[in-house]
Amino acid sequence: MALRHAVLAALLDEELSGYQLTKAFDLGVANFWHAQPQQLYAELTRLEQDGLVTGREVVQDNRPNKRLFRVTDAGLAELEHFTALAAKPSFIRDDLLVKVQAADHVDTETLIARLTERSAFAQAKIDLFGRLLHTMRGDRTEEEFLRHGERIGPYLTCLRGLAFEHGNRDWCERAAAVLRERQGAHVRN
Amino acid sequence: MALRHAVLAALLDEELSGYQLTKAFDLGVANFWHAQPQQLYAELTRLEQDGLVTGREVVQDNRPNKRLFRVTDAGLAELEHFTALAAKPSFIRDDLLVKVQAADHVDTETLIARLTERSAFAQAKIDLFGRLLHTMRGDRTEEEFLRHGERIGPYLTCLRGLAFEHGNRDWCERAAAVLRERQGAHVRN
DNA sequence: GGGCTCATGTAAACTGTTACATGATTAC
DNA sequence: GTAATCATGTAACAGTTTACATGAGCCC
Numbered sequence A, B: 001m002a003l004r005h006a007v008l009a010a011l012l013d014e015e016l017s018g019y020q021l022t023k024a025f026d027l028g029v030a031n032f033w034h035a036q037p038q039q040l041y042a043e044l045t046r047l048e049q050d051g052l053v054t055g056r057e058v059v060q061d062n063r064p065n066k067r068l069f070r071v072t073d074a075g076l077a078e079l080e081h082f083t084a085l086a087a088k089p090s091f092i093r094d095d096l097l098v099k100v101q102a103a104d105h106v107d108t109e110t111l112i113a114r115l116t117e118r119s120a121f122a123q124a125k126i127d128l129f130g131r132l133l134h135t136m137r138g139d140r141t142e143e144e145f146l147r148h149g150e151r152i153g154p155y156l157t158c159l160r161g162l163a164f165e166h167g168n169r170d171w172c173e174r175a176a177a178v179l180r181e182r183q184g185a186h187v188r189n
Numbered sequence C: 001g002g003g004c005t006c007a008t009g010t011a012a013a014c015t016g017t018t019a020c021a022t023g024a025t026t027a028c
Numbered sequence D: 001g002t003a004a005t006c007a008t009g010t011a012a013c014a015g016t017t018t019a020c021a022t023g024a025g026c027c028c
Helices: A002-010 A018-024 A037-049 A073-084 A095-101 A108-137 A142-148 A153-188 B002-010 B018-024 B037-049 B073-084 B095-101 B108-137 B142-148 B153-188
Strands: A053-058 A066-071 B053-058 B066-071
Touching (some): A002 A018, A002 A037, A018 A037, A018 A066, A037 A053, A095 B002, A095 B153, A108 A142, A142 A153, A142 B153, A153 B095, A153 B142, B002 B018, B002 B037, B018 B037, B037 B053, B095 B108, B108 B142, B108 B153
Antiparallel strands (some): A053 A066
C-alpha cells in the first residue's frame, strides 16, 4: 500500500490537484514513485474518505474548477507509522534486462537498438534531474544545501533517481559496446 | 507480459523445474526479474499450453517427482519477437524512497534505521553478485570473458544488478550521513 | 518431535494498466 | 480547424501478492 503513502509524501510540500499530481507521478518526471492518473484520482478519493487528506474546491475562470488537496494531521501520523515499518526490498523489473538476458539467442542488431534507445531516455532523465536539483538548491552548493536546507527529502530522492539513470545509461553503453565488438569479431572471422 | 519472456529467458541455459525457477526469481538472487513462486507455476502451465516450453517428468527417489522445462523453437521465436518491441521504460518504485521523500516530516532516527537496513541488504547482494560474476567468468578477466565468452547475457544482467545495488548502498549511506549530521547540528543548537 | 527443504498447486485479495468518456480553453 | 492542455472520472482487464493446502524426507 505504498501508493497512498507516496501521494501523502507528494502533498507534504504543497497543495495539489489530482491533475497536478499526475504530472508529478509521470514517467518523465517521477523520481520516487510512478503511477497512472487513474490510480491517483482513485487514491485521492480514498484518502479523503479516510480523512488523511482534505480537498477544497478552487473555482477558476477559463479553466475547469479543480480540487486542491493537503495532508491532514491524521495523514501525517499515517506517514509516520508507515516510515516505522521495515521497507520492502526493491528490485529491478525491467523488460530490457529480460532481452539482454536472452543475448546470444536473439538478434544482436535488435538488442543494440533497444540499448541505444534506453540510453538516450536515461540521458534525458539525467538532464532533467540535474536541472531539478539545481532548482531546489538554488545558488548553494550541494553540501551546503544538504547541511542547512529546510526541505531535503525531495532533493535526496532526486539524487537517487539521478544515480539510477546514470547507472542505466552507463550500463546500456557498456552492453551495447560489448555486443558491437563481438559482432565485429564475428563478421571478421 | 514480460513475465513469460523472463521465464523463457531463464530457461535458455538449462532445463529447470518450477521449484528451481522460484529460486532463480527469488528476491535474494534475481538479477533481471523478480516473481513469486505462484506466478511461476501458473506461467509455466500457460507456457506449456501455448507450446512455448515443454516439460518432462523426472522421477526421483527420496524426493517428490518434478517436471523439468525447456524452451521450444516456438518459445525462442516468441523471445525474438519480444526483443524487437520497444522496451518499456523502467522506473524505481521503492517504499524507502517514499519514506525519504517525507524526511523533515517524519522521525529522523527511524529513517536512519531504514536506510541502514537497506544498505546492509544491498551490501549482501553486492557480495552475492560479485561471487556470481566470478563463477560465470571463471579465471578469465571480465574484458576477456565479455569478448570471447560463449554466453554473456546473464553476465551482463548481473552487472546491471551489481551496479544497481552499489547505487542503493552508496545512496543509503549518503542519505543516512546527511540526516545524522543535521540531527547532530540540531541537537547542538 | 519440530523445523527446514523439496515440490506443486488453488483461491482470494490487492495493485496497476488500458480503454473509454466528457468538455472547455489556448496555441499554431 | 486541429492539436494540446486543463480537469476528472468509470469500467474492464492484466498482473502481483498473500493465504491456504498437501505431503514426503532430512537434520538436530
